[in-house]
Amino acid sequence: MLQPAAPTAATSRPRLLLLEADPELGMLLDAESFSRARASLTTTSAPLTTGPWEVGRLRDASPANAGLLILSGVVAREVALAGDVSSELLGAGDLIRPWADGETRLVEADVRWNVLATGRVALLDSSFMARAAAYPGVAAMLMERIEARAHRLATVKAIAQLTRVDERLVAVIRHFCERWGRVTGDGILLPLCLSHRMLGELVGARRPSVSTAAAALERAGRLIRRPDGTWLVRDDETVPRPAPDSVAQRRRLLAV
Template sequence: MIRLTPAPLLEVAPWIGDGLDEEERGALAATLVVERVAVEPGPWIWDGRPLEVGLQIVAGRIARGLRVEDAGAHGIEILGEGDLLRPWTFRGPSASAPSTVDWTLMAPMECALLDHEFVAASTRSPRLMINVLDLAIERSRTFSYFLTARQVSRLEGRILLTLWHLADRWGRVSGEGVVLDLPRLTHEMIARMIAARRPSVTTGIRHLRELGLVETDHGGRWVLLGDPAAALRLVDTHPAPKLDTHPA
């Protein structure tokens, strides 16, 4: 983990200033300066002190894996710009069914450290904390969406819903389609996200490519083609051979 030069928060995370008037924004631009850290891809453990608010991701992608050992279950959540991390608050080991968490950087990540100075600034400009709370609520809504998407019976539909929802957050429109850059997103990770087996996910993605709904390469670049609703109808009417959808 590398310490970066401190920077104005509203410069590196402008969304935290949404709703501020020009006078407030101007004052905070000069006074609300935050520490930043950069982390390279690979396994990650937070080794710093707990912060009053948390780590605000301003660039990059990180996968949070949750494993419930007694049940043999392992899920994954992908986080990125706008998400708030508090890795020091995890209480899984003390739960009735203990769980563990691991973190893996999928791309270089930069975070702004929201500490006591941010809390002090929020007392003068409450909109700052409101925006952070909105981001936290949005993360819970995203998680609820993925829980709902996992109930879709056809595996290719679950894959599509997952990729399109990720694209809503981090995709970009191009002449090819909606491009989603997710380095290190493996078929195994997708399987953990949608409650399926890895071989079935590989077969499902191959079928989506054959239907002209998805293109991908080995560099983590995904291109989503067409309209999501039409794509879901197409996989319903053109099913692949029966797939085993139970997680490994």
């Protein structure tokens, strides 16, 4: 978890060259500007460890900061409202402002953060943003990250509107595989341990409904939860088919 530092440790956090950690932020810069920005745009970083993330304890939290840029790892933002929970998964490249969750709203909701996979975040504070002003291309890429997050949220919202829970599960796993998946000979592997409860929070379904749908999908060979909690999604080409002999034998048995 990102823990508050002692008052005497103001400079103890490791510094990093942001464009070295995230080169895509400089893709709109020419070679000379990229070289200058790489040396100029330094900031501090902090680790993320699995478990609840107490963002309220963040040192340096300020509305003047652009936010935290996730460099690696996966974080769940969970919104609890009227007894139900809706979740959003965030990863490398996402720009977040977790300290803004405490603002007063007409709809009372409790926001929690949970680190699912270890990683690191960079603090884009006011000093960093002042130096970044000399490189408009970097600011444009940060805006692109915000827009990309909005698009992903809209996609998950659309998935949650699908009538059948099993189709929601397949769709949301495929959606996450576009970002975190790995192609294997058996299908596409999503290396995230997502429980039935969390999948329900992602697709707008109760856990028992998710468990029932997931069991049916596993019997059909379309979606497999592996022993380590990760997920394997299969398309029509990778779904196992019965051997011809077994099919013929079953037909003979049925004909008797």
